[in-house]
Amino acid sequence: MPAKKVAATNRPAEKGEMAMVEGILEGSPDGVGVAVIRLDCGCRKMAAIDKNGEPASKIIMYRDQAESICAQCKEDNGDFMRVTEQFISWSTPEPDIQTKKMIEAKVLGVQEEQSN
Numbered sequence: 360m361p362a363k364k365v366a367a368t369n370r371p372a373e374k375g376e377m378a379m380v381e382g383i384l385e386g387s388p389d390g391v392g393v394a395v396i397r398l399d400c401g402c403r404k405m406a407a408i409d410k411n412g413e414p415a416s417k418i419i420m421y422r423d424q425a426e427s428i429c430a431q432c433k434e435d436n437g438d439f440m441r442v443t444e445q446f447i448s449w450s451t452p453e454p455d456i457q458t459k460k461m462i463e464a465k466v467l468g469v470q471e472e473q474s475n
């Protein structure tokens with residue numbers, strides 16, 4: 360069984376996404392994870408994120424089992440209005456929980472007010 364290199368939070372990345380995530384992390388030495396953004400058309404937007412929540416790679420768009428992204432994405436570049444799901448697939452070892460929360464808030468705009 361191959362070693363699992365990437366762990367996802369929230370929901371597991373799909374097989375095709377995992378392959379992309381691993382490829383992006385390999386090309387992004389500063390990356391601690393990859394933001395995965397799923398669009399309603401089936402295309403994906405991904406970018407490596409560094410430990411400060413800053414982009415560690417350029418944004419990559421792809422469509423699983425297709426040679427290119429769809430016509431709509433070419434037009435609007437994957438508008439955020441069409442985002443259906445987004446999460447961060449962490450590299451291993453994963454950052455600590457505080458760092459993960461900070462990065463998620465910064466990258467995904469997740470606002471969690473759970474203290475107190």
Ligand SMILES: [Zn+2]
Nearest residue numbers: 400402429432
């Ligand atoms: Zn698309």
